[in-house]
Amino acid sequence: MNTLASRSAERDHLAEDAHPVGTIQDVLSALSDPIRLEMVRRLAHEGGPVPCGRLYSGIGKSTASHHFKILRAAGVTSRRTIDGQVHQQLEAGTVDARYPGLLDSVIRAVGGAA
Numbered sequence: 001m002n003t004l005a006s007r008s009a010e011r012d013h014l015a016e017d018a019h020p021v022g023t024i025q026d027v028l029s030a031l032s033d034p035i036r037l038e039m040v041r042r043l044a045h046e047g048g049p050v051p052c053g054r055l056y057s058g059i060g061k062s063t064a065s066h067h068f069k070i071l072r073a074a075g076v077t078s079r080r081t082i083d084g085q086v087h088q089q090l091e092a093g094t095v096d097a098r099y100p101g102l103l104d105s106v107i108r109a110v111g112g113a114a
Contacts, residue, residue, distance in 0.1 A: 018072070021097075021099070024099060029074070030070050035056065037106070038055075038110075039068070040077070040106070043055065043088060044090055048089065049080050049088065052087065
């Protein structure tokens, strides 16, 4: 594989716009909205990066972008580009390291599988 292609493929799988996990208030605030909570539940169910469009229904793209931004700012998710398509990824390990069991508890409370 040539070096340029290798770097491009590697870059496609790196987190973009990742933020450190915020305060407990930041994280709980991000998770307090039903739309964002459903996005997180879907991400947890998938277990890896998910194309943005599969994480919401019944809202517009700009509204979804707003919710993704709030989740990223709290450090709950990160954004990745894979094969030119934007994906969201749950930062469960990072959140769990700071607030053990929080995401699992929240996801279980809304009926999802973590």
